[in-house]
Amino acid sequence: MLLLSLSSRFSPYIYHFSSTDHHYFSLLSLNTHLICSSNLLCSVLFPPLLLILQMAVSGFEGFEKRLELRFSTTNNNNPMGLRLIDFESLHQVLNQVQCTVVSAVANQSFDAYVLSESSLFVYPTKIIIKTCGTTQLLKSILLFIHLAQNLNLTLRACRYSRGSFIFPHAQPFPYTSFKEEVIIVEQSLPNSLPYRKASVMTPSNNNSRAWHVFTASADVEPDEPLVVVEVCMTELDKVNARSFFNNSDDSAGKEMTRLSGIDTINANAFICDFAFDPCGYSMNGVDGDRYSTIHVTPEDGFSYASFECGLSLNDDGYGDISEVLTRAINVFRPGCVSVATTYGGEGYSHEVTKRVERVLAKRLGLKCRSRVMDEFPGSGTVVFQSFTPRRK
Numbered sequence: 001m002l003l004l005s006l007s008s009r010f011s012p013y014i015y016h017f018s019s020t021d022h023h024y025f026s027l028l029s030l031n032t033h034l035i036c037s038s039n040l041l042c043s044v045l046f047p048p049l050l051l052i053l054q055m056a057v058s059g060f061e062g063f064e065k066r067l068e069l070r071f072s073t074t075n076n077n078n079p080m081g082l083r084l085i086d087f088e089s090l091h092q093v094l095n096q097v098q099c100t101v102v103s104a105v106a107n108q109s110f111d112a113y114v115l116s117e118s119s120l121f122v123y124p125t126k127i128i129i130k131t132c133g134t135t136q137l138l139k140s141i142l143l144f145i146h147l148a149q150n151l152n153l154t155l156r157a158c159r160y161s162r163g164s165f166i167f168p169h170a171q172p173f174p175y176t177s178f179k180e181e182v183i184i185v186e187q188s189l190p191n192s193l194p195y196r197k198a199s200v201m202t203p204s205n206n207n208s209r210a211w212h213v214f215t216a217s218a219d220v221e222p223d224e225p226l227v228v229v230e231v232c233m234t235e236l237d238k239v240n241a242r243s244f245f246n247n248s249d250d251s252a253g254k255e256m257t258r259l260s261g262i263d264t265i266n267a268n269a270f271i272c273d274f275a276f277d278p279c280g281y282s283m284n285g286v287d288g289d290r291y292s293t294i295h296v297t298p299e300d301g302f303s304y305a306s307f308e309c310g311l312s313l314n315d316d317g318y319g320d321i322s323e324v325l326t327r328a329i330n331v332f333r334p335g336c337v338s339v340a341t342t343y344g345g346e347g348y349s350h351e352v353t354k355r356v357e358r359v360l361a362k363r364l365g366l367k368c369r370s371r372v373m374d375e376f377p378g379s380g381t382v383v384f385q386s387f388t389p390r391r392k
């Protein structure tokens with residue numbers, strides 16, 4: 001059954017762009033051989049079988065690897081910047097990473113792609129890509145740098161981060177060791193990014209749930225005033241997780257968005273959602289120049305959900321961090337939550353960190369068990385907080 005449904009769901013399938021006011025979206029071609037990620041040979045020969053085998057041996061690895069590349073340009077005649085990279089080139093990069101595009105949305109500010117394993121955002125001078133499972137994310141660095149060079153864009157900052165995998169032994173090299181990952185990232189970067197730092201931020205209450213960060217920057221001063229919030233949730237409430245099992249038709253993604261309450265996290269966002277078969281869900285939210293993204297692995301035993309968004313420290317109409325976090329976490333009611341907040345620019349605010357802890361305690365009964373902070377030259381401050389319900 002699973003085999004059949006995967007094959008049908010992932011056969012080439014083209015939707016043409018349909019426009020709304022300033023959004024368009026398309027469901028793009030899904031390639032069966034790209035949905036399985038750990039063994040290229042097998043994935044070419046018989047992909048659905050590989051996915052089934054992989055999931056039988058371990059389980060689906062929800063924890064994402066995340067890469068952010070920021071560029072500078074000298075060409076003022078190209079306001080679209082990286083958005084001019086053609087789809088075929090993106091497809092080739094994703095092929096190396098071992099995932100593919102399942103749907104896409106764009107507005108005036110950026111392009112957002114839902115991938116078979118998580119998401120890709122392309123801004124004029126910034127790329128954010130996160131991929132889960134056993135994908136080979138770091139293979140994209142050199143390829144993106146090369147594509148950017150063709151558009152006269154120069155790399156000026158790189159940030160690679162991830163949580164601790166649920167199934168670390170299922171990962172391929174170099175993802176079995178953060179040290180090896182850092183070596184590969186460093187080998188891919190030009191010498192023009194001299195300010196580098198790698199850090200494993202380990203919670204005092206649980207050393208198996210660390211946050212791994214590597215940054216490299218051309219300048220010592222951080223220059224992006226945005227705050228990026230990354231939430232990783234495990235042990236999802238079983239009733240809430242049921243919303244992410246696919247028992248309907250092509251509108252399953254929309255149904256999951258509505259039934260779970262994801263549509264209320266930011267009511268202004270245009271949501272591009274995708275339901276996997278037989279379960280699983282991904283969405284990208286697009287609101288002006290702000291993105292948000294959610295990915296859900298609902299299977300009991302290794303359930304996982306992530307929420308990420310970019311916010312401003314000042315209330316600029318896109319929402320207050322603690323309010324947004326409360327709504328997102330409440331969708332899943334998890335047994336274990338981590339919040340990694342990256343303050344770009346000079347923005348770190350102890351007050352915001354404390355307020356998040358107060359609000360999550362009051363509204364969701366979550367107690368902060370650990371708070372770790374670290375500074376990264378040219379890339380800002382990262383605060384990593386771990387929460388569990390008070391009753392635990």
Ligand SMILES: C[S@+](CC[C@H](N)C(=O)[O-])C[C@H]1O[C@@H](n2cnc3c(N)ncnc32)[C@H](O)[C@@H]1O
Pocket residue numbers: 006035051060061062063064116117118131132133276277278279280281282295296297298299304305306
């Ligand atoms: C890709 S989605 C969301 C990924 C996200 N990073 C996460 O951790 O939840 C993962 C969920 O979809 C399910 N799934 C079903 N078919 C899949 C496929 N072809 N590729 C990847 N995941 C699939 C997985 O079992 C899992 O529950």
